[in-house]
Amino acid sequence: xxxxxxxxxxxxxxxxxxxxxxxxxxxxxxxxxxxxxxxxxxxxxxxxxxxxxxxxxxxxxxxxxxxxxxxxxxxxxxxxxxxxxxxxxxxxxxxxxxxxxxxxxxxxxxxxxxxxxxxxxxxxxxxxxxxxxxxxxxxxxxxxxxxxxxxxxxxxxxxxxxxxxxxxxxxxxxxxxxxxxxxxxxxxxxxxxxxxxxxxxxxxxxxxxxxxxxxxxxxxxxxxxxxxxxxxxxxxxxxxxxxxxxxxxxxxxxxxxxxxxxxxxxxxxxxx
Ligand code: G7M
Numbered sequence: 297x298x299x300x301x302x303x304x305x306x307x308x309x310x311x312x313x314x315x316x317x318x319x320x321x322x323x324x325x326x327x328x329x330x331x332x333x334x335x336x337x338x339x340x341x342x343x344x345x346x347x348x349x350x351x352x353x354x355x356x357x358x359x360x361x362x363x364x365x366x367x368x369x370x371x372x373x374x375x376x377x378x379x380x381x382x383x384x385x386x387x388x389x390x391x392x393x394x395x396x397x398x399x400x401x402x403x404x405x406x407x408x409x410x411x412x413x414x415x416x417x418x419x420x421x422x423x424x425x426x427x428x429x430x431x432x433x434x435x436x437x438x439x440x441x442x443x444x445x446x447x448x449x450x451x452x453x454x455x456x457x458x459x460x461x462x463x464x465x466x467x468x469x470x471x472x473x474x475x476x477x478x479x480x481x482x483x484x485x486x487x488x489x490x491x492x493x494x495x496x497x498x499x500x501x502x503x504x505x506x507x508x509x510x511x512x513x514x515x516x517x518x519x520x521x522x523x524x525x526x527x528x529x530x531x532x533x534x535x536x537x538x539x540x541x542x543x544x545x546x547x548x549x550x551x552x553x554x555x556x557x558x559x560x561x562x563x564x565x566x567x568x
Contacts, residue, residue, distance in 0.1 A: 309364070309365045310365065310366045310371055311362060311363065311364035311365065311366050312361075312362070312363040312364075312366040312370050312371060312374055313360060313361070313362050314360070314361040314362075314374065315358050315359070315360055316358065316359045316360075316361075317358060317359075318357050318358070318359050318440060318442065318443075319443055319445050319446050320443075321442060321443050322443075324355060327355060328349070328351055328355050333349055333350050333351050333352060334349070334350040335347045335348070335349050335350075336348045336349075336350075359440055361437065361438075367402075369402055372553075372555055372556065373503070375555070377553035377554055377555045377556075378553065378554040379551045379552070379553050379554070380551065380552055380553075380554060380559065380568065381524060381549055381550070381551055381552075382549065382550055382551070382552050382559070382562055382567070382568070383547050383548075383549050384547060384548050384549070384550065384562075385547045386544055386545060386546075386547075388547075388562070388565075388567060389462055389548075391565070392558075392561050392562060392565050392567070393462075393501075393558065393561075396557065396558050396561050397459060397505055402503075402504070402505075404504050404505065404506045407452050407504060407506045407508070408456075410432055410434060410452055411432060411452060411454060416434050419434050419435055420432055420433070420434055421433045421434060421435070421449060421482050421483070421486050422478060422479070422481075422482035422486075424474055424478055425454070426454065426474075427454050427455070428454070428455055428471065429470045429471045429474050430453070430454045430471075430474065431451045431452060431453045431454060431471070431474065431475050431478075431479075431509075432451070432452050432454070433449055433450070433451045433478075433479055433482055433483075433511075434449065434450060434452070435448065435449050435450075436448040436449055436450045436510070438518075438519075444487060444488075444489060444513060445513060445515065445516060446512075446513060446516045446518070447483075447487060447489060447494075447511075447512060447513040447516065448510070448511070448512050448513070448516070448518060449479075449483065449510075449511040449512075450508050450509070450510055450511070451475045451479050451508060451509040451511065452506065452507075452508045453471060453475070453506075453507045453508065455471070455507070456506065458506075458507035459505040459506070459507070460498075460500060460501065460502050460505055460507065461498050461500045461527055461532065461543055461548070462500070462543050462544070462548070463507075463543075464507075464532065464536060464543050465536065465540045465541065465543075465544070466536050466537065466540035467540070468536070469533060469536055469537060472529060472532065472533050472536070473533060475509050475529065476496060476509075476529050476530065476533065479496065479509065479511055480494065480496070483511060489513065492514075493513060493514045493515070494511055494512070494513070494514060495510075495511075495512045495513070495514050495518070495521060495526075495528075496509060496510070496511050496528065496529045496530070497509070497510050497521065497526040497527055497528050497529055498510070498526070498527045498529060498532060499520055499525050499526060499527075500525065500527055500548050500550055501525075501550050501552075501558070509529055510526075524549055524550060524551050525550060525551060
């Protein structure tokens with residue numbers, strides 16, 4: 297993807313614009329090869345050739361995501377930076393991470409807008425309205441819904457008192473089981489993708505401290521689906537069923553970029 301820091305309307309206000317080439321849609325491939333277009337031969341060696349094609353505009357879509365006005369935190373999030381792994385004990389969480397989360401004012405208004413039906417209402421794929429064990433399932437911002445290869449949905453829980461994986465105990469098992477079971481059922485019903493081809497997981501650390509669960513196509517290497525950030529929901533459920541305090545006991549590993557304020561807090565505490 298491409299990130300560009302730009303000022304709109306000369307007011308010195310920053311916007312984040314993310315440009316992404318969308319995945320190919322299989323049924324459009326014949327068109328892509330049939331329609332007249334420039335094909336520039338770059339290399340030819342024996343049976344191997346590489347070309348650069350310039351397809352017509354309707355076959356060369358680019359998805360643009362805009363955050364405007366963008367806060368400094370949004371901008372930092374997308375700038376490329378050195379990344380380090382942190383191993384956070386429960387003590388570290390209480391002494392470093394939790395005070396940091398409380399000191400932050402990163403808005404989760406977009407989550408409340410979805411839960412209160414003020415935004416994305418027509419995009420809701422499934423809802424369980426129960427205030428303590430219910431959730432809303434919507435397509436993630438990153439998915440344009442044109443193809444199933446990069447299927448990406450997100451389940452936002454109705455409860456507002458669970459910040460992340462660290463807060464989960466056995467008390468939350470009914471909620472988590474609902475998300476897992478009903479999420480799978482809703483996705484097979486609406487999109488025809490069976491649960492055996494879904495990766496269902498939580499991020500630690502998340503970007504937004506309101507509990508949510510990611511549903512992505514198994515064949516898609518979604519950003520943040522790697523071992524240092526993703527925790528499979530089925531495993532989380534098993535861990536909590538074995539030990540209610542599992543996530544208040546164990547150390548958790550996660551990546552942080554060198555420019556992130558939380559990284560600096562770990563550095564100051566001599567934990568790196
Ligand atoms: O676990 P983490 O906090 O990193 O993930 C948050 C997820 O929420 C990401 O996958 C984002 O793409 C997604 N997301 C962020 N925003 C601001 C929105 C939004 O406004 N609508 C939807 N549907 N998803 C969002």
